[in-house]
Amino acid sequence: MESLGDLLKAMPGGRDMRQHADKLMAELLADPLVGKLRTKYPELDDATIRLNLNRIYQCTKEFRNCSNCTGLDQCPNDFEGHYTELSCETTGGLVQLNDRKVSCKKLIARQSEDRIRSRIRSFYIDDRALSQGYSADEIVSKDVERMKAVGQVISYINRTKEDGLRPEGLYLTGSFGTGKTFLMCYMLHELAKAGFTGAIVYMPDFVEDMKTLMLEQGKVKETVDLMKETDLLIFDDIGAENLNPWVRDHVLGAILNYRMNRKPTFYTSNYGLDDIEQHFSFTNKDGDDQHKGQRLMDRIRHYVQQVHVTGHNKRGR
Known part of the structure; x- marks a missing residue:
């Protein structure tokens, strides 16, 4: 000028x-x-x-x-x-x-948004899912078939803003492309504005990454500690990963064992709770081990409210 x-x-x-x-x-x-x-x-x-x-x-x-x-x-x-x-x-x-x-x-608005974004970590999730603007009205009206699920998520957000963190999280289950990940990103964004930290983890890529880091315990510990301590932790697309016993028992099990009764953990999956237990019971190395699957599910089933997300597939639209 x-x-x-x-x-x-x-x-x-x-x-x-x-x-x-x-x-x-x-x-x-x-x-x-x-x-x-x-x-x-x-x-x-x-x-x-x-x-x-x-x-x-x-x-x-x-x-x-x-x-x-x-x-x-x-x-x-x-x-x-x-x-x-x-x-x-x-x-x-x-x-x-x-x-x-x-x-x-x-x-001021940009700086506020940057502060909100700094409270959220994403692992193997497209950052655009977290950086885009969110409108509660749009989320409700985008697909009336999932309105009940949207209401449950918004109710959870409002309770957390009013009462603080509770050990109970949400388990979003439903068909492909119904918006489960989108709803969890919306929840993270809204609760980050209220000062909470959060992380979202895409399970298939996370598990494969952990397998390659088995001998680098320092990096594994750093990642596991972050997921233990963040206020809100989301495991996205759980059930789509190819587990081995070490990741299941010493990574995922350690994270969930620490968080239960402390901080809420959230999940999105195409599988219901019973089906996901069968998934956890089987690994390519050990075959079927129902005891290990049940042990992990004890750290999930009792600490989530199950939310059925219905509606049409929005991918490619």
Whole structure:
């Protein structure tokens, strides 16, 4: 943005420069923003305005930029997302004009969203699922068939905001593409705004990654500790992973054993609770081991409210 100083320096001679300054002075005195400033600070006289032409010009220029804002990325002000605010004070009979940079509403909103996003970790989940805007009205109206499930999720969100964390989470089950992951991302986003931390983990990729890290216990411990301690933990698409005994018993089992009676864990799956128990009971290495499956399910079944998500497949739409 061109400053008043630059404009004056561009003038060829002293007389022209003075005439141009007088012209700008007249324009500023006629500017509605300067009129409001003088109404607020009656002591702001013409002499003080002339002494502070650059500050006042900067303020009016930035005000017009903000009034025609097309977004932070195109902000033409000297400091992106900020505008100049003026104030007056009288000290020893001398009127002084002060300026300060103020964050605009768009910058404040972006910073707020960044703080919310910083509370959420995603593992193998497309970040776009977490960064997009969410509208409760849109979620309710997008598919009336899943309205009951949406109501249960929103009720859970509201109770958590009012009463804080409880050990009970949610187990969302339903057909492919009915929006289970979307609903859990919505829950994470809403509760992050209330100050809670969260993580969402795509189970098939997570399990395969853990298998490759079996000999790197430091990395495994770091990941497991994060999932133990986060306020809200979501295992997405559980049942689609190819388990081995070590991941089941020493990774997943350790996380759930720590979280039960402490913090809520959430799940999305195409399988119901009984079917997922059968899934946990079988591994390619050990075959069928119902005891191990039941042991893991004891850390899930008693700590979730089951939510059936019905509706049509939204993928590819």
